[in-house]
Amino acid sequence: MRWSRFFAYTLKEAPKDAVVASHKYLVRGGYIKQVAAGIYDFAPLGKMVLDNIRNIIKEEMDKAGAQEVMLSFVTPYELWEETGRAKKYGDELLRIEDRKGQKFVLSPTNEESVVDLVRGTIKSYKQLPVNLYQINLKFRDEARPRFGLLRGREFIMKDAYSFHATREDLDREFNLMQETYEKIFERMGLDFRVVEADSGAIGGSGSREFMVLADTGEDDIVVCSECNYAANIEVATRKHEKRENPVKTEVIEEVYTPDKKSIEEVCEFLGIDPYFSIKAVAKKAIYDDGKEEVVVFFVRGTDSLEETKAKNAIGALELVDASEEELEKAGLVPGFIGPFGLPFDVKYVIDDDLRMAEELVCGANKKDYHIKGAGLLDANLLGNLTIYRDIAAVKEGDKCPKCGAPLRITKGIEVGHIFKLGTVYSEPMNATFLDENGKAKPFIMGCYGIGVSRLIAAAIEQNHDDKGIVWPKEIAPFVVDIIVGDVKKTEQLEFAEKLYEDLQKAGVKVMLDDRAERFGPKIADFELVGFPVGVIVGKKLKDGKVEVRDRKTGEKFEVEAGEAFEKVM
Numbered sequence: 001m002r003w004s005r006f007f008a009y010t011l012k013e014a015p016k017d018a019v020v021a022s023h024k025y026l027v028r029g030g031y032i033k034q035v036a037a038g039i040y041d042f043a044p045l046g047k048m049v050l051d052n053i054r055n056i057i058k059e060e061m062d063k064a065g066a067q068e069v070m071l072s073f074v075t076p077y078e079l080w081e082e083t084g085r086a087k088k089y090g091d092e093l094l095r096i097e098d099r100k101g102q103k104f105v106l107s108p109t110n111e112e113s114v115v116d117l118v119r120g121t122i123k124s125y126k127q128l129p130v131n132l133y134q135i136n137l138k139f140r141d142e143a144r145p146r147f148g149l150l151r152g153r154e155f156i157m158k159d160a161y162s163f164h165a166t167r168e169d170l171d172r173e174f175n176l177m178q179e180t181y182e183k184i185f186e187r188m189g190l191d192f193r194v195v196e197a198d199s200g201a202i203g204g205s206g207s208r209e210f211m212v213l214a215d216t217g218e219d220d221i222v223v224c225s226e227c228n229y230a231a232n233i234e235v236a237t238r239k240h241e242k243r244e245n246p247v248k249t250e251v252i253e254e255v256y257t258p259d260k261k262s263i264e265e266v267c268e269f270l271g272i273d274p275y276f277s278i279k280a281v282a283k284k285a286i287y288d289d290g291k292e293e294v295v296v297f298f299v300r301g302t303d304s305l306e307e308t309k310a311k312n313a314i315g316a317l318e319l320v321d322a323s324e325e326e327l328e329k330a331g332l333v334p335g336f337i338g339p340f341g342l343p344f345d346v347k348y349v350i351d352d353d354l355r356m357a358e359e360l361v362c363g364a365n366k367k368d369y370h371i372k373g374a375g376l377l378d379a380n381l382l383g384n385l386t387i388y389r390d391i392a393a394v395k396e397g398d399k400c401p402k403c404g405a406p407l408r409i410t411k412g413i414e415v416g417h418i419f420k421l422g423t424v425y426s427e428p429m430n431a432t433f434l435d436e437n438g439k440a441k442p443f444i445m446g447c448y449g450i451g452v453s454r455l456i457a458a459a460i461e462q463n464h465d466d467k468g469i470v471w472p473k474e475i476a477p478f479v480v481d482i483i484v485g486d487v488k489k490t491e492q493l494e495f496a497e498k499l500y501e502d503l504q505k506a507g508v509k510v511m512l513d514d515r516a517e518r519f520g521p522k523i524a525d526f527e528l529v530g531f532p533v534g535v536i537v538g539k540k541l542k543d544g545k546v547e548v549r550d551r552k553t554g555e556k557f558e559v560e561a562g563e564a565f566e567k568v569m
């Protein structure tokens, strides 16, 4: 590719909301452009990296015997009703309606679609197992789209779904997929860990995540210093026990959204209409065994901030923990909290909301709280405070549950997730096959996801410096960038053109920077865009020399012009 004819551009400024390196450099390097919150266009460079990752995934999935399909992006709502996920999935599911009033969803994941594809078409155990995958668009109306491609609303996922006649066969495929994922991430040159994980909204039992290690990761992972135990902190922490009736609860922090502007911001985070008043409360619960838990929750109402403040001043919030009699005495309708019976609702706090709460509580008061884990408040808040999750998180140095050695906690970016689903989708959807005895049985399923577009950003989080991206060779859009020092000097241009053609013929992905630009900005672009190797054809060509630069180490080598080809091959 010749830069002079290539649709590439670089920007001096990163977007204001860009806080992580990948977001800044992808935008500044001309890889992506934001269209709306969490929605991006891919410029040619971005599309090239995406395709490189796609190809690695496709090669390894095909090798493992999976078959590529393409499932519709717009999926009938009815299918989601069959499994009950239409309701359960929550606000991330974008529901739409066509002109005839038929309801659809934009696929955030495709279990329903794929079950619909195989039911009635796979009839016998003899046609099993089958693993179907696609590399396709997904939409999740994330409460907080952020960090560029790391958490988009529209993004590309590789999702695979396997169908089996027996549990044993599912176990075999699950292990095969784990090996396949390991190969994929190794080929991409990533430092990652496989961790025990929670099954989340997808459901089922048994799941593992693939975490790219990076300080900017949103997941805390627990790694043993001795054995191979590694788990998402959510899993390591959770006890699944329902704890009730704390001996004492105390509010340790309350935060009003301080002004109208931030109310709007908070509403945007929460995905609710602006002009609601919001209050974040961190509350500590103390149990009879001395255990303490911190729960963060929101109180929001349809009235103004002033009204809310007024209500809270007379103790409305304290009524969260009030007994039913106390509420009745205060003239409250059960199900509502607030002295005037207004529909305050307390949102239970999970994952993203918790992070936001943490920011609200800590940010507004400039305090360094560390609220770990997630508190799930019972929907019925009119009685006792009920907490379903144990908040006291695993700490650095605790007992490895497997070998007892001290644990380390580190940050990871979830780039892949594999699940043993069993029959949680096939059963409600009535998707069955005939077993050896001619008996109808629901398919036993597995599902396997990779965040394809997220991987672009994850790779950068792990491979960058203060000048820009440092691509691993396997996924770089171009491996070699030939920079012509001065295009007006015919000998420089001619030499560079020849080298460019030779490398291209040899199958090297090469860019020729033949722009009529000064040398400085060209080098800056080489560093920002992140090509692994630079060849500078400049003044020294007169003495028969060119310079080769290693983007990663920053090393510069002066080489004989005639040897440039061999040196970069």
Ligand code: ATP
Pocket: 109, 140, 142, 149, 150, 151, 152, 153, 155, 156, 157, 200, 202, 414, 415, 416, 417, 449, 450, 451, 452, 453, 454
């Ligand atoms: P997260 O915990 O980051 O929200 P998830 O657990 O909800 O991810 P899965 O349902 O396991 O995601 O989807 C499979 C993969 O899709 C994830 O491992 C991740 O790499 C990718 N993915 C999920 N959500 C997003 C998103 N909003 N933007 C980009 N990639 C995503």
Ligand code: MG
Pocket: none
């Ligand atoms: Mg998610």
Ligand code: MG
Pocket: 200, 414
């Ligand atoms: Mg997750």
Ligand code: MG
Pocket: 200, 414, 417
């Ligand atoms: Mg996941």
